[in-house]
Every structure is written in C-alpha cells, then in structure tokens.
Amino acid sequence: MFKIEAYLRPSALEGVQKALGEIGIVGMSVTEIRGFGRQRGHREVYRGAEYRIDFVPKIKVEVVVKDDDKDGAINAIVEASKSGKVGDGKVFSSPIQDAVRIRTGETGESAL
Amino acid sequence: MSNLHKIVLAIPALLILVGYTPASADNHPLAEFQASPGYAEFVVNNLWICISAALVFIMHLGFATLETGLTRQKNTVNIIFKNLFIISIGIVSYALTGFNTMYPGDFNGFLSIMGPIGFTDVVANLSSAYNPGYTYWGDFIFQAMFAATAATIVSGAVAERVKLSGFMLYAAILVAFAYPIAGSWKWGGGWLEGMGFYDFAGSSIVHAFGGFAALAAVIILGPRSGKYVDGGIRPILGHSMPLATIGVFLLWLGWFGFNGGSVLSAQPDLVSVVFVTTSLAAAVGCLAAMITSQLFLKKPDVTMALNGILAGLVGITASADIMTWVDAMIIGAIAGIIVVLSIVIIDRIKIDDPVGAISVHGVCGIWGTIAVGIFSSDYSFSTQLIGTLSYALFAFVVSLILALLAKVTFGFRVGEDEENEGLDLSEHGQPAYADFQNLNN
Numbered sequence: 200m201f202k203i204e205a206y207l208r209p210s211a212l213e214g215v216q217k218a219l220g221e222i223g224i225v226g227m228s229v230t231e232i233r234g235f236g237r238q239r240g241h242r243e244v245y246r247g248a249e250y251r252i253d254f255v256p257k258i259k260v261e262v263v264v265k266d267d268d269k270d271g272a273i274n275a276i277v278e279a280s281k282s283g284k285v286g287d288g289k290v291f292s293s294p295i296q297d298a299v300r301i302r303t304g305e306t307g308e309s310a311l
Numbered sequence: 312m313s314n315l316h317k318i319v320l321a322i323p324a325l326l327i328l329v330g331y332t333p334a335s336a337d338n339h340p341l342a343e344f345q346a347s348p349g350y351a352e353f354v355v356n357n358l359w360i361c362i363s364a365a366l367v368f369i370m371h372l373g374f375a376t377l378e379t380g381l382t383r384q385k386n387t388v389n390i391i392f393k394n395l396f397i398i399s400i401g402i403v404s405y406a407l408t409g410f411n412t413m414y415p416g417d418f419n420g421f422l423s424i425m426g427p428i429g430f431t432d433v434v435a436n437l438s439s440a441y442n443p444g445y446t447y448w449g450d451f452i453f454q455a456m457f458a459a460t461a462a463t464i465v466s467g468a469v470a471e472r473v474k475l476s477g478f479m480l481y482a483a484i485l486v487a488f489a490y491p492i493a494g495s496w497k498w499g500g501g502w503l504e505g506m507g508f509y510d511f512a513g514s515s516i517v518h519a520f521g522g523f524a525a526l527a528a529v530i531i532l533g534p535r536s537g538k539y540v541d542g543g544i545r546p547i548l549g550h551s552m553p554l555a556t557i558g559v560f561l562l563w564l565g566w567f568g569f570n571g572g573s574v575l576s577a578q579p580d581l582v583s584v585v586f587v588t589t590s591l592a593a594a595v596g597c598l599a600a601m602i603t604s605q606l607f608l609k610k611p612d613v614t615m616a617l618n619g620i621l622a623g624l625v626g627i628t629a630s631a632d633i634m635t636w637v638d639a640m641i642i643g644a645i646a647g648i649i650v651v652l653s654i655v656i657i658d659r660i661k662i663d664d665p666v667g668a669i670s671v672h673g674v675c676g677i678w679g680t681i682a683v684g685i686f687s688s689d690y691s692f693s694t695q696l697i698g699t700l701s702y703a704l705f706a707f708v709v710s711l712i713l714a715l716l717a718k719v720t721f722g723f724r725v726g727e728d729e730e731n732e733g734l735d736l737s738e739h740g741q742p743a744y745a746d747f748q749n750l751n752n
Contacts, residue, residue: 245612246546246612246614246655247654
C-alpha cells in the first residue's frame with residue numbers, strides 16, 4: 200500500500216477527482232492548505248504598495264492505494280493537474296504499513 | 312417618595328423654567344398660513360430638507376461599512392462601535408451646544424459658544440414671515456446630520472490602533488465644539504462669509520476640516536504595527552471589498568441629500584442641477600482614479616476606484632450649485648487623479664491612513680474649494696485659498712491638542728499586544744464574525 204499526497208492548485212481538484220474515479224480509486228481526502236515552493240509565493244500591489252503573498256492557497260489531496268494502483272494513480276493526478284505553468288504542485292508517495300476498516304475490522308489492502 | 316418620582320415631578324418645573332409652553336389649540340396661526348399661497352411651497356421645501364437629513368444620515372452607515380471593509384476583520388466591532396458613538400454624540404451635542412454655536416446670529420465672527428436649541432413652538436413659527444425653506448426643526452436635524460461627519464472622517468484614519476476611551480473623548484469635543492465653531496465662520500455668517508468665501512455644502516467646512524483633523528490625529532498616533540518595517544511599506548489589506556463598496560454606494564446616495572439639501576429649499580432648477588453636477592463629478596472621479604491606478608500602479612485597484620468616487624463627490628461639494636456640467640466633470644476628474652497620487656505619497660512618507668481619509672477629504676476638500684476660485688469668475692481664488700487653509704489649519708491644530716489631551720488622560724493608542732490581538736477582542740471582548748475567524752486577521 201502507498202499513500203499518495205498531492206499538493207495542487209485548488210482549481211485542479213475537480214479534474215483530479217474525476218481522473219482517480221475513472222481508474223477505480225475509491226475514496227480521497229482533501230485539505231485546504233497554504234504554502235510555497237521554489238517560486239516562493241508571488242508579489243501583489245495594494246493601494247500602490249507592493250507586498251508578497253508567501254503562502255499561496257493550495258489543496259492537498261491524499262489517497263491510499265494498493266501497490267498495483269500506485270503508478271496509475273500518480274499518473275492520473277499528474278495528467279489531470281498539469282497546466283505547464285509554475286505552481287502546478289508536487290506529488291509524493293510513501294509506503295503504508297497497515298490499514299484497518301473500522302466498521303468490519305478488515306486489515307491490509309482489503310481495508311481500502 | 313422614590314428618586315424616580317422626584318425626577319418625574321421635576322420635569323414640568325424645569326420646562327417652565329426654560330420657557331416651554333405647550334402649543335395651544337385655539338388661536339393658532341397655522342390655519343391662516345395654510346390658506347396662504349406660499350404654504351404648498353413651504354411644505355415641499357420642508358419635506359425636501361427632512362428627506363435630505365435622512366439621506367445624510369445614511370451616509371454614516373456608508374462610512375461605517377467603508378471603514379470596516381478597508382480594515383482587518385479583527386477590528387470590525389471597534390469600528391462599528393466608534394461610528395455608533397459618533398453619530399449619537401454628534402446629534403446630542405449638536406442639540407446641546409453645536410447648532411447655536413454654529414448659527415449664533417449676530418456675533419464677533421470667530422467664536423460664540425452657545426447653549427441648547429430653543430423649545431421653539433413649531434406651530435407658532437409657521438407663518439409666511441418664517442423662512443420659506445424649512446422649519447426650525449428641519450433645519451436643526453439636517454445640520455445635525457452633517458455635524459457628526461467631521462469626526463467620522465477621523466475615525467477611518469485612526470482605525471485599528473486608536474484607544475476607544477481616548478477616541479471618544481477626542482470625538483466628543485471635536486464634534487461638540489470644534490466643528491460648530493469652524494462652521495460659524497462661513498455658514499453662521501462669520502468672518503469668512505464676510506470676506507466673500509464660498510463653500511456650498513462643505514468641501515472645506517466638513518471635508519477639509521475632517522481630513523486635516525485626521526492628519527493631526529494620525530501623526531500623534533503613529534502607524535499601525537507592522538505597516539512600515541525595515542524602511543519598506545507592508546500593505547495591510549482590507550478584509551471586505553463588498554462592504555467597502557456598499558459603503559461608497561451609500562455615500563453617493565447620501566450625497567444627493569448632502570449637496571441637494573444644501574440648496575436649503577426644493578427649488579427645482581437648483582436641486583436638479585446639483586444632482587447632475589454631484590453625480591457627474593463622482594462618476595468622472597471614479598473613471599479618473601481607475602485610469603490613474605492602471606497607469607501609475609499597473610493595476611486596476613478597486614479601492615482606488617472607490618476612493619475616486621468619494622474624491623469627485625468631495626471635490627464638487629463646494630460648488631455643486633454653480634458649476635456647469637462640464638466644469639463638474641473636470642473638477643471630478645482632477646479629484647480622481649489627485650486622490651490616487653495623494654494616497655500613494657502619504658503612504659510613502661509613512662503616514663498610515665488605512666482608508667485614505669486624509670487624501671479623500673483633506674486634499675480633495677482643498678481642491679474642491681480652490682476650484683471655485685478657478686472655475687467661477689464670481690469668487691476670488693485668494694479668498695478661496697485663505698478660507699480652505701484656515702479650515703485645514705484650525706482642524707489640524709485643534710485635533711493635535713485634542714489628541715494630546717486624550718493621550719495624557721485615557722491614552723490615545725492601545726498597547727502593541729492589544730493591537731496584535733485586534734481591538735474587537737482586546738477592547739470589546741467580542742469578535743465580529745464569531746464563527747468565521749481566519750488565521751491571519
């Protein structure tokens with residue numbers, strides 16, 4: 200099992216949800232977050248004075264998938280959220296040791 | 312006998328002492344006046360003054376939402392509280408001393424502090440001999456709505472760090488004494504009236520006065536914490552553009568009464584001309600500020616467009632009844648350009664005015680007043696300049712003294728911890744949006 204964490208533009212959410220659904224991934228969590236990457240935010244002007252927006256609004260999508268679904272899920276997220284411009288975001292994956300479905304007590308991949 | 316009973320029984324005695332007599336039903340001159348040819352006109356005129364008073368009243372909601380929108384949400388309750396206090400103390404103090412101080416009748420032209428409004432019998436004053444424009448009460452309530460405006464202008468500039476108790480002391484004295492004294496110089500028949508100075512509805516008397524009072528208060532107060540750091544400017548963003556916009560539209564609406572009512576009658580030609588010049592100046596002020604913002608700041612800043620509307624309105628206020636529609640547009644355009652540049656310059660010299668009140672009311676108030684001397688051959692440029700600078704200087708000095716008085720008594724500024732926490736919680740213990748607090752405001 201792998202957990203995939205994707206840091207994305209808020210506008211990418213709908214496409215990502217659809218793309219993951221199409222390859223049979225069920226269940227995802229979304230968090231509204233703020234952050235910056237290599238570009239370190241951007242500059243704006245308010246009433247004639249410049250200011251930095253260091254923490255840009257983003258979303259974090261988290262899905263836990265079976266080993267076999269990992270590459271497909273990452274691909275689906277990347278394809279659905281790619282605009283080619285700075286600020287598209289990043290996707291991370293990390294191994295998950297175990298999972299439990301609370302209602303039934305199932306564990307491992309069958310709990311997903 | 313309880314204390315309450317004593318007080319209730321004392322009221323008739325007091326009324327007799329101050330010379331109040333209830334209107335008697337028989338023998339009143341109303342019937343005679345009602346039958347006279349001028350009565351219908353009087354009714355219409357008086358109704359227009361009262362509607363105008365109501366329009367100026369709603370400007371105070373405009374100021375409240377504009378200030379709220381252009382500041383952070385953690386100071387919203389405080390701004391609302393200050394605005395409620397100002398309109399209330401404004402009307403009460405205008406009844407107790409302001410009205411008669413501003414319109415003292417025969418006086419030395421500079422200063423005459425007078426007592427409360429009279430218990431005038433309205434019916435007894437209704438006759439063809441009475442001023443054909445309005446009743447005593449219509450006059451009072453219209454002028455009373457103006458009076459609080461000067462202090463309201465200051466309220467926006469000192470927002471987010473002024474101490475509530477200190478500000479209440481400052482505002483009460485400003486509105487009870489300083490504004491009526493300044494107003495008497497022109498509208499009360501004082502020395503500026505004698506010089507031939509012209510200020511139709513108060514570009515100087517109300518707006519430059521408020522703007523320069525704000526400047527002195529801000530200088531004593533200092534900038535908001537975190538505004539000017541390491542030699543640079545760190546803008547503090549207003550939290551609600553919709554609220555600010557509601558405020559400006561309400562102010563524009565109210566200005567139909569502010570300027571339209573200042574005709575002091577419902578004379579058809581003048582009232583309609585004033586509506587046109589007022590709106591054209593506001594509209595062109597908005598367009599000019601939009602263009603100036605785009606050219607100089609490389610951004611169509613909505614707050615600048617909002618300030619541009621107000622700049623045009625303040626600019627035309629001195630002369631809405633005497634300008635042609637073309638001149639009104641030129642005055643509005645120049646005001647719209649000036650206001651954007653002035654806001655940026657004042658910010659660069661580290662005078663922190665969150666809403667732009669000093670530029671909108673102070674700078675554009677002076678512009679509107681001297682514009683009378685430029686665009687009208689009936690008024691002298693130098694007299695206009697002397698008049699408007701007198702108002703600016705008087706307001707600045709009085710405000711400086713009052714701010715220092717507040718500073719040594721209640722304190723004029725909150726501590727840094729209170730400021731960071733937000734005045735809503737530190738001064739009032741009450742958040743404005745209890746379920747919607749966000750991280751950075």
